Amino acid sequence: MSNVSGIIKSIQDIMRKDVGVDGDAQRISQLVWMFFLKIFDDREAELELIEDNYKSPLPEHLRWRNWARDPEGITGDALSDFVNLQLFPTLKTKLNLQGPQANRARVIHVVFEDAYNYMKSGTLMRQVINKLSEIDFNSKADRHTFGNIYEQILRDLQSAGNAGEFYTPRAVTTFIVDRVQPKLNETVLDPACGTGGFLTNVIEYKRENFLKSAADEEILQSTIFGVEKKAMPHMLCTTNMILHGIDTPINIKHDNTLSRPLRDYTNKDRVDVIVTNPPFGGMEEDGIENNFPASFRTRETADLFLTLIVHLLK
Secondary structure, eight states, X not given: OOOHHHHHHHHXXXXXXXXXXXXXXXXXXXXXXXXXXXXXXXXXXXXXXXXXXXXXXXXXXXXXXXXXXXXXXXXXHHHHXXXXXXXXXXXXXXXXXXXXXXXXHHHHHHHHXXXXXXXOOHHHHHHHXXXXXXXXXXXXXXXXXHHHHHHHHHHHHHHTTSOGGXXXXXXXXXXXXHHHOOOXXXXXXXXXXXXXXXXXXXXXXXXXXXXXXXXXXXXXXXXXXXXXXXXXXXXXXXXXXXXXTOSOOTTEEEXXXXXXXXXXXXXXXXXXXXXXXXXXXXXXXXXXXGGSOGGGOOSBHHHHHHHHHHHHBO
């Protein structure tokens, strides 16, 4: 088992040397897109064993294994140019969103549409990539350890000063899901899902209490829904879903749930269960309150979410 905690600390130390990475928020954002690609590649390695004729949604030369895995591989200016001129432009706008791999391609596209490479030094980036490659996300031990590291990353996000709304402590999400007790076939929504704490607890709860077959797993995966408007927590949530076995988390939307007029939500949008901790004390942008009936108009985020939650529950 690799020392995941030590690896993360080493990565953070390397990133501090890079002139392009300014502060905790950018450091975490940089780390997250790299984690996503590594986790995605490890999961693809598993899928290639499970599925006949598995085909990646990524062009072959952009798969982690072909540009990142070799510790003696591309580095320096060549690596920076590759990431900035090939990797990011393709993942943002050039993936094939049609055909059998469309859903997986769409997940990658949405994750990267607001992602940035902050690192200026390709040499330091190579050092970070080599450290990341030491973690095997198909190893249960590494994956479990990473779960704890993931919690630490979220705490770091909070202390970065702009992220109180992203993170609800795991003890709280576990307690609430345990009280709500969602059934296997009940649809579950978090309309302000942040990094996915509530939804991962729902997945774990359903697996522990109801899963008996592959068909049950399919039902579970079809019942998980989330929406997050900010790019970094959305990317963390998508990564979290993949780590929890949701291979194509297309139901985790990058959007603002409040930006849609309340009357436009119809019966087909309603769900059985909502578990959420919407941002309290926040103010929505001008005009959002006009999406709600006159008696509920306010720019206080939590009040608008409570109105929406009541409306969306079956």
